[in-house]
Amino acid sequence: MNKFGWQVRVYHEDVDTMGIVYYGNYLKFYERARTEFLRSLGFEQDDLMHDLNIMFVVKKVEMNYFLPARYNDRLWVTADVSSFRQSSFHFDQKVYREDAEGELLNQATIVVVCVDTKTVRPCPVPGIILKKLRDPG
Amino acid sequence: MNKFGWQVRVYHEDVDTMGIVYYGNYLKFYERARTEFLRSLGFEQDDLMHDLNIMFVVKKVEMNYFLPARYNDRLWVTADVSSFRQSSFHFDQKVYREDAEGELLNQATIVVVCVDTKTVRPCPVPGIILKKLRDPG
Amino acid sequence: MNKFGWQVRVYHEDVDTMGIVYYGNYLKFYERARTEFLRSLGFEQDDLMHDLNIMFVVKKVEMNYFLPARYNDRLWVTADVSSFRQSSFHFDQKVYREDAEGELLNQATIVVVCVDTKTVRPCPVPGIILKKLRDPG
Amino acid sequence: MNKFGWQVRVYHEDVDTMGIVYYGNYLKFYERARTEFLRSLGFEQDDLMHDLNIMFVVKKVEMNYFLPARYNDRLWVTADVSSFRQSSFHFDQKVYREDAEGELLNQATIVVVCVDTKTVRPCPVPGIILKKLRDPG
Numbered sequence: 001m002n003k004f005g006w007q008v009r010v011y012h013e014d015v016d017t018m019g020i021v022y023y024g025n026y027l028k029f030y031e032r033a034r035t036e037f038l039r040s041l042g043f044e045q046d047d048l049m050h051d052l053n054i055m056f057v058v059k060k061v062e063m064n065y066f067l068p069a070r071y072n073d074r075l076w077v078t079a080d081v082s083s084f085r086q087s088s089f090h091f092d093q094k095v096y097r098e099d100a101e102g103e104l105l106n107q108a109t110i111v112v113v114c115v116d117t118k119t120v121r122p123c124p125v126p127g128i129i130l131k132k133l134r135d136p137g
Numbered sequence: 138m139n140k141f142g143w144q145v146r147v148y149h150e151d152v153d154t155m156g157i158v159y160y161g162n163y164l165k166f167y168e169r170a171r172t173e174f175l176r177s178l179g180f181e182q183d184d185l186m187h188d189l190n191i192m193f194v195v196k197k198v199e200m201n202y203f204l205p206a207r208y209n210d211r212l213w214v215t216a217d218v219s220s221f222r223q224s225s226f227h228f229d230q231k232v233y234r235e236d237a238e239g240e241l242l243n244q245a246t247i248v249v250v251c252v253d254t255k256t257v258r259p260c261p262v263p264g265i266i267l268k269k270l271r272d273p274g
Numbered sequence: 275m276n277k278f279g280w281q282v283r284v285y286h287e288d289v290d291t292m293g294i295v296y297y298g299n300y301l302k303f304y305e306r307a308r309t310e311f312l313r314s315l316g317f318e319q320d321d322l323m324h325d326l327n328i329m330f331v332v333k334k335v336e337m338n339y340f341l342p343a344r345y346n347d348r349l350w351v352t353a354d355v356s357s358f359r360q361s362s363f364h365f366d367q368k369v370y371r372e373d374a375e376g377e378l379l380n381q382a383t384i385v386v387v388c389v390d391t392k393t394v395r396p397c398p399v400p401g402i403i404l405k406k407l408r409d410p411g
Numbered sequence: 412m413n414k415f416g417w418q419v420r421v422y423h424e425d426v427d428t429m430g431i432v433y434y435g436n437y438l439k440f441y442e443r444a445r446t447e448f449l450r451s452l453g454f455e456q457d458d459l460m461h462d463l464n465i466m467f468v469v470k471k472v473e474m475n476y477f478l479p480a481r482y483n484d485r486l487w488v489t490a491d492v493s494s495f496r497q498s499s500f501h502f503d504q505k506v507y508r509e510d511a512e513g514e515l516l517n518q519a520t521i522v523v524v525c526v527d528t529k530t531v532r533p534c535p536v537p538g539i540i541l542k543k544l545r546d547p548g
Binding site for chain 3: 018023024025026027028031055057058059060061062063064065
Binding site: 155160161162164165168192194195196197198199200201202 | 429434435436438439442466468469470471472473474475476
């Protein structure tokens with residue numbers, strides 16, 4: 001089973017006093033990877049918003065900090081759908097130094113809910129997306 | 138002539154590797170001060186958007202970095218309208234360490250244009266705002 | 275039992291496309307509140323770093339998103355030490371709209387470890403801090 | 412004459428209420444492009460700091476906003492050294508939509524000073540860097 005990964009470079013904007021990535025910025029990296037994962041399946045989030053009237057909203061984050069990412073590091077950020085229900089996904093996401101064989105720096109479980117942009121309430125994940133998640137090929 | 142000022146504290150989120158404020162983040166501080174300046178005159182930007190269909194958009198920034206602001210510094214950020222035309226303002230803004238008598242760390246001239254939210258084109262600054270700018274009392 | 279709270283205003287820098295606070299930015303708000311909580315007890319983090327050679331590093335975040343904070347909202351962000359061990363604290367933190375009687379928007383449990391700045395390894399929380407946490411008066 | 416360019420994708424983290432890139436975030440994009448430009452010449456900024464005891468600090472920014480970059484846009488960000496003196500560079504930088512043939516969205520002139528990390532004062536740009544700037548091949 002392949003996991004989707006996306007390369008992220010650490011710039012000055014990302015780090016704090018200690019020269020390590022600010023603790024809130026991993027959530028930026030994770031979102032970039034989720035966005036690129038959806039794009040890799042053929043889904044652009046602005047199209048989903050305009051055409052299907054849905055958006056994805058984070059409901060819960062559990063994040064563990066193992067080792068700090070540092071200025072100028074090249075990171076490998078994964079996005080793996082570990083489970084899904086009618087209107088939500090569980091993403092298992094990890095940050096490795098350099099590549100998928102590198103040190104594990106950070107891990108998060110992120111629950112994302114599919115929301116109707118008009119009612120701003122949870123709605124079923126469209127079948128076209130579920131189908132791609134089950135069979136990406 | 139009084140200048141409007143707003144206190145800003147430097148947190149970990151604001152600094153980079155050197156423990157000094159990231160060069161782009163002064164624009165956040167300047168916007169907070171402009172927002173609070175408008176609020177002090179009685180104008181809330183979300184109301185302006187909904188009631189008058191206008192928003193303020195930055196067209197030009199000239200910014201000089203004299204001395205770095207550091208982690209945990211308390212800053213005094215000014216917002217002074219130095220001139221205005223039919224559809225734009227020139228703000229003269231400064232960042233001082235601690236208060237208006239402190240070291241001058243940064244200075245910017247920022248041109249803000251009044252834009253119609255429907256056409257997304259420049260429009261005249263509403264008279265109610267011009268009047269308050271000329272006579273805040 | 276009083277909980278410490280800190281007022282945060284939502285500016286343009288904090289929100290995303292939907293006009294709601296970007297999901298990673300609550301961690302900025304929570305850190306501001308923890309910093310101000312420590313300051314209210316008499317501890318400045320730059321002094322702790324220089325004088326006691328310690329810093330506080332986040333090891334774990336569990337965060338629940340109930341309702342979105344919006345542009346221009348005034349928020350009340352709490353920081354409450356729910357438990358502590360030899361070298362770590364558990365913070366229970368919440369974001370309310372307007373004040374402590376307002377709607378609960380977000381809740382997080384954040385584990386913070388005391389780290390020796392020289393060895394970059396966990397070290398006991400200094401007695402002077404534990405004493406203040408037990409008896410703030 | 413080739414100009415260096417770097418591709419940047421606009422994510423949720425970058426935009427504000429209007430779904431357009433927050434005015435301060437162009438400075439992040441410009442710094443990514445300058446960093447990658449230096450890397451393309453063989454210079455890593457963390458190595459420059461440790462080996463040559465220098466860092467690059469921004470002294471002045473002049474930035475013009477022509478058209479907004481939007482959520483999910485792919486941008487082409489250039490970094491071109493337009494002139495240099497003993498201890499500083501002038502960068503001419505631009506943001507285009509999609510690629511170098513796309514719409515011009517933003518333009519900035521950014522003055523960067525070479526600083527000695529020990530004295531924190533301007534110092535001459537090392538000859539090895541000047542040589543590469545004059546003759547990248």
